[in-house]
Amino acid sequence: MIARLIEGTSRRGLVLLALLLAFLILIPFFVNDYLITVLILIFYFAFVGQAWNIMMGFAGQLSLGHALYVGLGAYTSAALYVHFGVGPWIGMLAAIPVAGALGAVIGFLAFRFGVSGVYFAILTIAFCEFARVGFDHFRWVGGSAGFFLPVAQYSVNDLWNLRGKPSMFYYVILGFTVAAFIICHLLLRSRMGYFWQAIREDEPAARALGINAFRYKMIAVVISAGMTSLAGVFFAFFYNNLFPEQVFHISRSIEMILAPIIGGVGTLFGPILGAVILTGLSETMHEILHLLGVDVPGAKAVFYGICLLVVIVALPDGVWPWLSRRLGLSERK
Amino acid sequence: MMLQVSELDVFHGDAQALDGVSLDIEAGAIVAIVGANGAGKTSLIRTIAGMYKPGRGSITFKGEDITGWPSYRVCNLGIGQVAEGRQVFPSLSVMENLEMGAVIPRAKPHRARNLERVLAMFPVLKERAGQAAGTLSGGEQQMLAISRCLMGEPELVMFDEPSLGLAPAIVQDVLRTIRDLNRDGLTCVLVEQNVAVSLKLASRAYVLENGRITLSGTGEALLNDDRVRQAYLGM
Structure with missing residues (x-):
């Protein structure tokens, strides 16, 4: 498995990767909590971007409702924790099948009845909106008034219950991101990964060769949904409060696809690089505005819009394919 | 008969793409299907390949009824297709x-x-x-x-417009390839707008118009048919 992981990667790339990982592991010892929080945000978006990328980047199915799976994961694990005292790691085992099952329902409706392209994207938005309205009236988890996890000042990190300092959350989300990267790498180089790419590039042609497109698209949706729900569990335990209007809002769905689009759809490093660029730059801009004493509501959205425009015009494949060529690393897209 | 299609109706929503289409394809033959754009040629190929479900009718391959089979099963029986537009x-x-x-x-x-x-x-x-x-x-x-x-x-390959958008010299190469493959024993279905060439190549041919088979016969007979000459060969 390790051999498969590193095959096709240049020596230079491996060294860079190892240095980067060492740097990321050591960084919390040198920076303050604010910067750690920014890093957490970066890896959060890198992780959900990676999960979304399985559906869109690998299998070519555009989802604009991925906030649905984040929300399901968040509410499932939070409800288990608050109502039954079940910890987040067990909560994840519940969140994955819940999100995966709803993903399968959406996938089945779409792929069985030939809903594709833009119409598929609209269907994913619709389900996310259903969830938003539904959870607004779901009293058991607080409805529109919000759902709260008990918060206290923690002096020690309780990893089992995900209660603790930012640095602990940082290592958790870093671990998620690294695991997601490895899983995506293996998936993309697997037999199924090639089927996905064939479907993405030309579905009728893939079907003409005897690839069961329905089945592989379903698998992509379920894996992507399940993986995304883990981000939801993290979200719930990191922020400790959940409001349907926020969690399931369409801007959440859009936000999480920006990183892979800017970094490079269908690439492995794209979502990570995109998250670094977007979150890093937007936080920097926020700080600068703050220092200047300017408070512009919506500045972040405008900034995202500008980033998106620049990338689409200048580097339509995303930043990573361009950067990797410049650095002489190999990742064909 | 290697492939038998009988009384096939195919609908795309409310629009009828194929209307009572029947055809027989013998093992080792090159069968041409000619017709204008929108006549239903691609629908026919895709229905045989299992990508569209027919509303009525049946498809039999080497004695086995494959009507309504999903494409990956049809494929595995030995029915291949070279789809339109070099996919x-x-x-x-x-x-x-x-x-x-x-x-x-x-x-x-x-x-x-x-x-x-x-x-x-x-x-x-x-x-x-x-x-x-x-x-x-x-x-x-x-x-x-x-x-x-x-x-x-x-064992059977359906070629959908293999010469579309290619330079004339390359078209000749592609058609020669199809002929060579046929000589090696491959049964071919050739869907072409390039009517003259495909009729010359074909042992049997069908004319598809508005989803119906309006004419059939040997390639040579169709080449000499007045209606075909007028409508497709501009003579």
Whole structure:
């Protein structure tokens, strides 16, 4: 498995990767909590971007409702924790099948009845909106008034219950991101990964060769949904409060696809690089505005819009394919 | 009969694409299906391939009723298709494209032999094995599409507009390839707008108009038919 992981990667790339990982592991010892929080945000978006990328980047199915799976994961694990005292790691085992099952329902409706392209994207938005309205009236988890996890000042990190300092959350989300990267790498180089790419590039042609497109698209949706729900569990335990209007809002769905689009759809490093660029730059801009004493509501959205425009015009494949060529690393897209 | 299609009706929503289409394809034949744009040629191919479900009628391949089978099962019986518009996977390499042709169970044991065979037939694909398929020329992409289909160990191949958008010299190459494959025993269904050439090549031909078969006969008979000459050959 390790051999498969590193095959096709240049020596230079491996060294860079190892240095980067060492740097990321050591960084919390040198920076303050604010910067750690920014890093957490970066890896959060890198992780959900990676999960979304399985559906869109690998299998070519555009989802604009991925906030649905984040929300399901968040509410499932939070409800288990608050109502039954079940910890987040067990909560994840519940969140994955819940999100995966709803993903399968959406996938089945779409792929069985030939809903594709833009119409598929609209269907994913619709389900996310259903969830938003539904959870607004779901009293058991607080409805529109919000759902709260008990918060206290923690002096020690309780990893089992995900209660603790930012640095602990940082290592958790870093671990998620690294695991997601490895899983995506293996998936993309697997037999199924090639089927996905064939479907993405030309579905009728893939079907003409005897690839069961329905089945592989379903698998992509379920894996992507399940993986995304883990981000939801993290979200719930990191922020400790959940409001349907926020969690399931369409801007959440859009936000999480920006990183892979800017970094490079269908690439492995794209979502990570995109998250670094977007979150890093937007936080920097926020700080600068703050220092200047300017408070512009919506500045972040405008900034995202500008980033998106620049990338689409200048580097339509995303930043990573361009950067990797410049650095002489190999990742064909 | 290798493939028998009888009384096939196909609908796309409310629009009827095929209306009572029947045809017979003998083993070892080249059968041409000619007709104008929108006559239902691609619908016919895709329905036989299992990509569309017929509203009525039946499809029988080597005595087995395959009506309504999903495409991956039809494929595995040995019915291949070279789809319209050179549908190669542009960002996958030439070799990866070829591998994609051999994913069905019937093809796997013969992978190495088929690969050798198609690379011998189109040496240019060997030269470009590692190159992204999207960077090939139009003619090379068509060769790749044909090769990829042959990797699936088909007994019957349906070619959908194989000459579309190709330079005349390349069109000749492609049609010659089809003729050679047929001589080696492959049964071919040829759907073409290039009516004169495909009728010359075909042992039997059908004219499809507005979803109906309006005329059928040997290729030669159709070439000499006044209606065909007027409507398709401009004579």
